[in-house]
Amino acid sequence: AQKITQTQPGMFVQEKEAVTLDCTYDTSDPSYGLFWYKQPSSGEMIFLIYQGSYDQQNATEGRYSLNFQKARKSANLVISASQLGDSAMYFCAMREGLASGGSYIPTFGRGTSLIVHP
Amino acid sequence: DAGVIQSPRHEVTEMGQEVTLRCKPISGHNSLFWYRQTMMRGLELLIYFNNNVPIDDSGMPEDRFSAKMPNASFSTLKIQPSEPRDSAVYFCASSAGGKGTEAFFGQGTRLTVV
Numbered sequence: 001a002q003k004i005t006q007t008q009p010g011m012f013v014q015e016k017e018a019v020t021l022d023c024t025y026d027t028s029d030p031s032y033g034l035f036w037y038k039q040p041s042s043g044e045m046i047f048l049i050y051q052g053s054y055d056q057q058n059a060t061e062g063r064y065s066l067n068f069q070k071a072r073k074s075a076n077l078v079i080s081a082s083q084l085g086d087s088a089m090y091f092c093a094m095r096e097g098l099a100s101g102g103s104y105i106p107t108f109g110r111g112t113s114l115i116v117h118p
Numbered sequence: 119d120a121g122v123i124q125s126p127r128h129e130v131t132e133m134g135q136e137v138t139l140r141c142k143p144i145s146g147h148n149s150l151f152w153y154r155q156t157m158m159r160g161l162e163l164l165i166y167f168n169n170n171v172p173i174d175d176s177g178m179p180e181d182r183f184s185a186k187m188p189n190a191s192f193s194t195l196k197i198q199p200s201e202p203r204d205s206a207v208y209f210c211a212s213s214a215g216g217k218g219t220e221a222f223f224g225q226g227t228r229l230t231v232v
Binding site: 031032033035037043044045047050052091093095096104105106107108109110111 | 151153160161163166174207209211213216217218219220221222223225226228
C-alpha cells in the first residue's frame with residue numbers, strides 16, 4: 001500500500017491565486033512527521049514546510065500553509081498568492097514508524113506538477 | 119554550512135563501465151540516504167546509513183549497486199557494471215534523524231548510461 005498518495009499529477013493556477021495540492025498518508029504510528037518539498041526545473045529538492053502529528057495548529061511558512069486533517073489523514077499544501085516562480089514539482093513526504101537503526105526513513109509521494117499562468 | 123554536496127552533477131558513461139557517485143553530508147547529521155528519481159518510479163530509497171553504518175539496503179536494485187560510508191563526512195554509491203536502465207537522477211540526503219527533522223538534499227547527480 002502507498003504510504004503517501006498525491007492524486008493530482010498536474011495542477012494549473014493563475015498568478016496571484018491560491019492553490020491547494022492534495023496529500024493523503026497511511027500510517028498506524030501515532031507519532032509521525034509530514035513534509036512538503038519543492039523541486040523546480042533545475043532539479044534540487046527544497047524543503048518547504050513541516051507538520052508534526054501532535055501539532056495542534058496547522059503549520060505556516062510565509063505563503064505556504066499545511067491544511068492538516070488528522071482524522072482524514074490528509075496534509076494538503078496551500079500556496080497563497082501564487083507566483084510564476086512557484087511553477088515546480090511538489091512532493092509530500094512522511095517520517096513514521098519505529099526507528100530503523102536509529103532513524104526514520106522519509107517516504108515520498110509521486111509528486112504534483114504545478115504550473116502558474118501569468 | 120554548504121549543505122549536502124554531491125559530485126559529479128552530471129555523468130555520461132557507456133554501458134558496462136563503473137560509475138561512482140559521491141556525497142558529503144551536512145556536518146553533524148547522523149543519517150544519510152541515497153535516493154533514485156525516475157519518471158516511472160518517482161523517488162525511491164536505495165540505501166540508508168545511520169552513524170556510518172548501512173541499516174537498510176533493501177532498495178538497492180541489484181548486486182551491481184553498492185554503497186559505502188567510510189566516515190561521517192563521505193559516502194559513495196557505485197554501479198558496476200552500469201546499464202542504460204540505471205539512467206536517472208541520484209540524490210543524496212542527510213538529516214539529524216528524528217521524525218520532526220527534514221532531510222536536506224544535495225543537488226543530485228544526473229546519470230546517463232548509453
